[in-house]
Amino acid sequence: MLIGLKEALSYADSHSCAIAAVNTPVFESLVATIRVAEKHQVPVILAHAQSHEKINRITDIGPAMLELARRSSVPCVVHVDHGEDLDYIRTGLELGFTSVMLDGSRLPFEENVARTAEAVRIARSFGADVEGELGVMTGNENGDPDQGVADEALYTDPEVAGQFVERTGVACLAASFGTVHGLYHREPHLDLDLISRLRARTGVPIVMHGGSGLSQDEYRACIARGVRKINYYTYSAKAGLDGARALLADRAGVFVYPDVAVAATDAIAEDVGSFVRCLYGIGG
Ligand code: 13P
Numbered sequence: 080m081l082i083g084l085k086e087a088l089s090y091a092d093s094h095s096c097a098i099a100a101v102n103t104p105v106f107e108s109l110v111a112t113i114r115v116a117e118k119h120q121v122p123v124i125l126a127h128a129q130s131h132e133k134i135n136r137i138t139d140i141g142p143a144m145l146e147l148a149r150r151s152s153v154p155c156v157v158h159v160d161h162g163e164d165l166d167y168i169r170t171g172l173e174l175g176f177t178s179v180m181l182d183g184s185r186l187p188f189e190e191n192v193a194r195t196a197e198a199v200r201i202a203r204s205f206g207a208d209v210e211g212e213l214g215v216m217t218g219n220e221n222g223d224p225d226q227g228v229a230d231e232a233l234y235t236d237p238e239v240a241g242q243f244v245e246r247t248g249v250a251c252l253a254a255s256f257g258t259v260h261g262l263y264h265r266e267p268h269l270d271l272d273l274i275s276r277l278r279a280r281t282g283v284p285i286v287m288h289g290g291s292g293l294s295q296d297e298y299r300a301c302i303a304r305g306v307r308k309i310n311y312y313t314y315s316a317k318a319g320l321d322g323a324r325a326l327l328a329d330r331a332g333v334f335v336y337p338d339v340a341v342a343a344t345d346a347i348a349e350d351v352g353s354f355v356r357c358l359y360g361i362g363g
Contacts, residue, residue: 080151084156084178087154100126104128105134109144111315114344141176156177177206188243213235269293275304315351318347
């Protein structure tokens with residue numbers, strides 16, 4: 080069934096977990112993510128980032144995300160990830176997405192506030208909620224290993240974050256505290272204390288972007304400090320490629336393309352499965 084962002088976040092609060100927000104730009108990752116959520120009977124966020132338009136357009140993959148979410152046996156949020164402009168966010172909301180992120184993190188503060196507040200106004204007219212972002216994370220949402228080193232100078236300041244949340248009305252805040260998008264070029268050093276201070280000052284759930292490449296202990300430590308949504312893409316996408324490669328290496332000549340899609344789906348499901356079990360505290 081389709082649910083809103085706030086419902087998912089309140090589930091996370093009451094279960095002391097973080098909701099898995101998986102980017103599903105291809106049908107294989109979409110089916111795999113729902114399969115995992117249904118297996119464990121947990122809510123999940125299916126996300127499409129604006130930067131993934133070159134893989135599939137939101138107007139093509141979005142209706143499939145929504146249809147699978149509606150008929151799923153578990154609660155699913157369908158979310159615009161890293162919306163860069165208001166038109167894109169509106170496109171998602173018109174399709175029926177129940178949640179959007181406006182990423183104004185690279186804008187000057189006042190512009191970020193103004194654009195995010197406008198996103199909140201638009202989203203509310205559709206009955207949806209907004210994730211905002213403050214503080215800059217390096218890397219990008221395409222899994223390109225270009226800059227996988229966090230820069231402490233760009234971490235989110237709790238006092239400024241408090242003002243940002245008050246002035247925009249966002250339901251949750253993506254913050255910079257040591258994670259990067261894509262692959263890490265060096266051991267991540269997360270500022271756990273900063274997560275606690277951000278949560279205390281803003282009063283809203285904190286969102287971790289750049290979920291790939293952290294240990295299970297790191298996920299759990301961040302959840303204990305107030306992270307309630309963790310975005311995940313690169314490792315699941317890599318797992319799909321590895322699954323496809325393994326099939327091609329094993330059975331040269333005896334397959335058709337859909338066999339590759341099935342192998343990729345299974346491999347993504349396995350990878351997302353371990354991520355989900357850790358976030359929701361399933362199986363010890
Ligand atoms: P990773 O690609 O590092 O998992 O991050 C995904 C993300 O944050 C999408 O918004």
